Amino acid sequence: MRALLSSLFEHRRLVLDMVRRDLRARYVGSAMGFFWSVVFPILNLVVYMFVFSFVLETRWEDGQDPRMVALIMLTGIVVWQTFAETMSRSTNTLVENQNLIQKVVFPSEVLPVFLTLSALANMLIGAGIALLGVVYFGYVADVDAAPAASGVVRSLAIGPAILSLPVLMLLQAIFSAGLGFLFSALNLYMRDVYHLMGVALSVWMFLTPIFYPANMVQKAGLEWVLKINPMYWLIESYRRVLLYGLWPQVRIVGVFALVALLVFAIGSQFFQSQKPRFPDLL
Amino acid sequence: MNASHDSQAPRAQQAKDTGTSAILCRGLGKSYRIYDKPMHRLWDLMGVLRKPAREFWALRNVYLDIPPGSTVGIIGENGAGKSTLLKLLTGITQPTEGEVAVRGRVASLLELGAGFHPEFSGRDNIRLNCRVLGMNEDEVEQRFAGIVAFSELGDFIDRPVKTYSSGMYVRLGFAVAASLEPDVLLIDEALSVGDEHFRGKCINRLNQLRESGKTIVFVSHDIGAVKSMCQWVVLLDKGEVVGQGSAESVADEYLKRAHARGNVQMSALRGTSTYPHWGSGEIELTEVEMFGHGGKATLVFQPGEPFRIRLHYKASKDCVSPVFGVGLYRADGTYVNGVNHLWREKPIQFGSVRAGETGVVELEAPRLALLQGQYYLTTFLYDHSKAAPTAIDHREHVLTFQVVDARRLQHGLLYLPYRWRVERKSAEGTAEILESES
Numbered sequence: 001m002r003a004l005l006s007s008l009f010e011h012r013r014l015v016l017d018m019v020r021r022d023l024r025a026r027y028v029g030s031a032m033g034f035f036w037s038v039v040f041p042i043l044n045l046v047v048y049m050f051v052f053s054f055v056l057e058t059r060w061e062d063g064q065d066p067r068m069v070a071l072i073m074l075t076g077i078v079v080w081q082t083f084a085e086t087m088s089r090s091t092n093t094l095v096e097n098q099n100l101i102q103k104v105v106f107p108s109e110v111l112p113v114f115l116t117l118s119a120l121a122n123m124l125i126g127a128g129i130a131l132l133g134v135v136y137f138g139y140v141a142d143v144d145a146a147p148a149a150s151g152v153v154r155s156l157a158i159g160p161a162i163l164s165l166p167v168l169m170l171l172q173a174i175f176s177a178g179l180g181f182l183f184s185a186l187n188l189y190m191r192d193v194y195h196l197m198g199v200a201l202s203v204w205m206f207l208t209p210i211f212y213p214a215n216m217v218q219k220a221g222l223e224w225v226l227k228i229n230p231m232y233w234l235i236e237s238y239r240r241v242l243l244y245g246l247w248p249q250v251r252i253v254g255v256f257a258l259v260a261l262l263v264f265a266i267g268s269q270f271f272q273s274q275k276p277r278f279p280d281l282l
Numbered sequence: 283m284n285a286s287h288d289s290q291a292p293r294a295q296q297a298k299d300t301g302t303s304a305i306l307c308r309g310l311g312k313s314y315r316i317y318d319k320p321m322h323r324l325w326d327l328m329g330v331l332r333k334p335a336r337e338f339w340a341l342r343n344v345y346l347d348i349p350p351g352s353t354v355g356i357i358g359e360n361g362a363g364k365s366t367l368l369k370l371l372t373g374i375t376q377p378t379e380g381e382v383a384v385r386g387r388v389a390s391l392l393e394l395g396a397g398f399h400p401e402f403s404g405r406d407n408i409r410l411n412c413r414v415l416g417m418n419e420d421e422v423e424q425r426f427a428g429i430v431a432f433s434e435l436g437d438f439i440d441r442p443v444k445t446y447s448s449g450m451y452v453r454l455g456f457a458v459a460a461s462l463e464p465d466v467l468l469i470d471e472a473l474s475v476g477d478e479h480f481r482g483k484c485i486n487r488l489n490q491l492r493e494s495g496k497t498i499v500f501v502s503h504d505i506g507a508v509k510s511m512c513q514w515v516v517l518l519d520k521g522e523v524v525g526q527g528s529a530e531s532v533a534d535e536y537l538k539r540a541h542a543r544g545n546v547q548m549s550a551l552r553g554t555s556t557y558p559h560w561g562s563g564e565i566e567l568t569e570v571e572m573f574g575h576g577g578k579a580t581l582v583f584q585p586g587e588p589f590r591i592r593l594h595y596k597a598s599k600d601c602v603s604p605v606f607g608v609g610l611y612r613a614d615g616t617y618v619n620g621v622n623h624l625w626r627e628k629p630i631q632f633g634s635v636r637a638g639e640t641g642v643v644e645l646e647a648p649r650l651a652l653l654q655g656q657y658y659l660t661t662f663l664y665d666h667s668k669a670a671p672t673a674i675d676h677r678e679h680v681l682t683f684q685v686v687d688a689r690r691l692q693h694g695l696l697y698l699p700y701r702w703r704v705e706r707k708s709a710e711g712t713a714e715i716l717e718s719e720s
Contacts (some may be wrong), residue, residue: 014413021410025401103390104414105373190325279375280314281323 001268004109011107023121041078041126045133048073052211060213067141068156071133076235077244078126078209082230083176084201086112086119090180091187091197098282108273108278112180116173127165130242134158144251159245168237168248171260175230178264181271188274188281208232230259288546303347304466304497305371305582309380310344312366313337340366349512350465351495355512355529357505359537362518364501368468372500386465389415390565394455400444404435404454407443411458432483459537460487466497504654505536505688513557533688540686541582557679562672563706567661569594570680574650575588580681585697589650593643593661601635603667604674606643611654612695613682621645624666651697655689 008015026037049070052058060072090112100106138156187193208231209217217226226232233256237248315335319321326332341363347690348354358364369375407702408429412422430439433454438446440561446454454513467488484586488511489675492498502508506530515532517525517539573590583589593606607622622645623630651653659681664671692698 013419017410017413021399021402021406071368100414102369102374105416106414189327190320276376281375 001265001272003270004268006109007109007220008113008156011063011110015106015110015114015117018110019118019121022114022118022222026122029074034266037122037125038129041074041129044077045070045074048077048211058212060215065137067133071130071137071243072239073154074126074133075130075210075239078123078130078207079172079235079238080205080208080210080231081126082119082123083234084173084205085122087179087183087201088194088197089115089119090176092184092194093180094193094278096186096193102282103278105155109181112184112271113177116177116180120169120173120174123169125236127242128165131158131162134243156243157245157255161245161247164241164248167253168234168241170236172258174264175234175256175260177261178267181267182263183279185274186270188278204229204231208235210235230256253268284321293449297647302349303383304350304352304385304674305346305348305499306383307344307346307584308381310346310367310370310377311339311342311379312370312375313339313342318322325614333425340459341370341518342379344523346523347500348497350385350497351492352514353492353498353500353512355405355508356499356501356516356518357503357532358518359503361520363521364503364518365470366500366521367518368470368499371466371468384466387462388466388468389459389462389464390468391456391459391470395504395538398451398455401442402444404433404439405430407454408596409629411455412461415458415462417462429457429461432460445555449480456480460484464491464496466499467491468499468501470483470501500630504680505533505686508627509533509688509690524630526648529539537582537584537686537688540684541580543713551660557677559675559677560673561663561675564665565595565597565604565663565674567593567675567677567680568596568640568665570661572659572681572683581681583650583652583683583685584689585651585653585685585687585692586699587648588600588646588648590646591659593665595641595643597637597639599637601665602633603665604632604635605662605664605666605671607662608645609660609662610652611658611660613658618657618695620662622662622664649697649699649701650685652685653692653697654685655695655697656684658682658683 052069052073054066058069060069093111094101094108097106097108097111101108118234134156135158138158183193183197199223205224208229209226214226214232214236217223233252237253237256240246240248283565306429314337315323315326315336317326317335318333322331322333322335327334344367356364356367364563366375368390370377371384372388373384379542396509398411402410408426409422409489410427412429417425433456435446435449435450435454443451445452469488488498500508500511512529515525515527515529517532517536519539525532539674569592571579571592572581572583574583575587591608593608595606600639605622605624608622609620610618612618623645658679660679661677662674663673663675665674701719702716706714709712
């Protein structure tokens with residue numbers, strides 16, 4: 001892992017260039033470029049608001065305002081999409097860039113890392129829109145916080161806890177990059193990994209309380225599903241920080257950090273051990 | 283541009299001691315595992331594969347010692363291990379056995395423009411590519427203007443690369459690669475693309491590098507091209523070095539092997555053509571043969587050699603005025619020549635042919651007028667008794683043959699038997715006449 005980290009450090013400029021290139025590629029190719037990255041989260045917000053809040057009437061708390069529900073969903077979606085994008089792109093990245101791997105002496109560890117960073121940078125737009133929503137609904141339009149059954153009143157707010165956002169993003173990066181290392185290398189041994197990843201991600205998404213409140217799972221007696229799902233811990237932490245201005249729970253973030261580091265250690269170890277064989281496997 | 287660069291970087295594990303050589307290989311070998319099913323690869327990774335994978339040696343027992351400043355050619359047929367050797371020298375793959383050591387910075391022109399992004403302008407791609415090739419920021423800035431100028435792309439430099447023609451793409455790729463100033467440059471026939479003007483520039487650049495004492499390794503399956511550029515040639519065949527030495531001596535060995543291989547192919551090809559044939563079928567061609575120097579059956583020829591084609595036929599039904607003909611095509615489909623025995627100053631007329639008749643039609647040329655390349659033969663057998671000739675037995679692509687030109691006496695498509703004559707008169711009035719027959 002040390003060799004991998006020092007190589008990443010050595011090629012930090014390359015990583016940055018590739019992130020920049022990737023972010024630009026998202027916007028350059030389509031006529032309205034950057035616009036889409038802003039419009040999509042807003043569009044999502046409106047659609048979720050409509051489908052889940054009005055049609056399906058999902059509520060986190062009794063009598064909750066649908067606009068608040070939409071914001072909760074949006075936060076979950078933005079984080080999940082960032083993670084899912086990193087995973088599916090990383091898994092295929094070695095195959096996609098076989099030109100570089102087979103024809104050039106290229107530090108392939110750069111690939112999953114730049115994809116992770118590019119997705120996180122893109123996530124900032126979604127997170128920014130969620131924050132704008134918090135400001136608007138929380139302070140301008142003044143949506144009433146529902147009198148919660150649990151007794152804990154959570155209202156939309158922005159607080160100093162926003163400072164913990166970079167920490168969450170860093171941990172997310174470690175977690176995703178670790179998995180990215182693992183699956184990108186595995187995909188060379190079995191190309192089906194890429195397709196399985198698509199299926200696994202959609203199953204995982206619906207097992208994570210993004211479109212429904214976690215307490216529904218608890219009511220159904222399936223709490224263990226949440227207890228083994230790091231993405232649930234991560235998304236809940238983001239929601240605390242972004243929506244309610246609360247500091248994330250140290251215990252949850254701590255456990256997530258441990259898991260993320262473990263995943264990174266395993267993933268990078270495997271990647272590094274298989275790296276000499278990459279050109280032969282393509 | 284694809285290239286690889288700094289061998290000082292920790293990831294290139296080849297910065298071993300080369301002594302005084304630029305390139306040193308000792309017992310170098312590379313094997314690949316071949317699995318019956320893709321899943322076996324995964325089982326093997328986990329150590330639970332029952333049946334061991336087969337090993338395929340792409341390269342084995344390679345000993346090379348190349349002094350700095352030399353220009354070395356590596357030749358061999360497709361699959362001889364040339365690309366594998368290049369990848370090992372570059373450090374892209376690791377050897378299975380033996381050692382490889384290259385001194386200094388290596389650049390390889392394995393594939394120009396690897397990693398270009400189609401949506402970005404030439405300018406952006408230059409920057410990114412330089413990075414991929416391992417230049418640092420200062421180096422990129424220093425060379426940027428030179429690269430743009432070398433590529434001669436003009437206004438296109440600010441357009442997305444996806445709008446480039448393939449020639450422009452290669453130019454941009456080469457411009458970046460040319461700016462690398464490597465100690466060892468590996469070239470894989472990358473120069474065969476691009477227009478004449480740009481190729482000239484590339485060759486100038488190569489000559490510059492050579493004169494400044496850089497080591498150049500040139501890989502090709504074209505013995506002529508290698509001979510014109512390299513003093514020392516290494517011949518690879520089936521993953522092994524089978525000859526090494528001056529260009530002339532290796533060229534002979536190469537030709538011998540080409541003949542041997544061509545003749546193996548010949549027996550395999552005869553009568554089993556999968557290309558279309560049609561006709562009414564009164565007469566059938568039973569065999570097509572080609573003969574070269576000394577009347578030996580072969581499918582490998584040299585320009586200027588005597589050359590003979592023989593068509594064997596058998597008639598199963600009666601038929602009137604059949605005419606045999608032959609068409610020569612280059613592998614890319616260019617129709618080079620077509621003849622038959624009727625359309626001549628002195629035609630041969632068959633008259634009527636009875637069922638059961640057999641025979642041989644032969645045509646001979648004292649000198650084969652083709653230059654290096656792959657060619658194929660199409661045979662025509664037509665009934666000329668009617669207003670328009672109709673096919674009796676038309677066979678596309680019956681034989682493939684090769685012309686191998688080790689001497690490189692002429693360039694282009696055709697070998698023409700010119701005679702040269704030079705007349706010189708000195709100021710004192712003495713005259714001299716120089717003549718050359720071939």
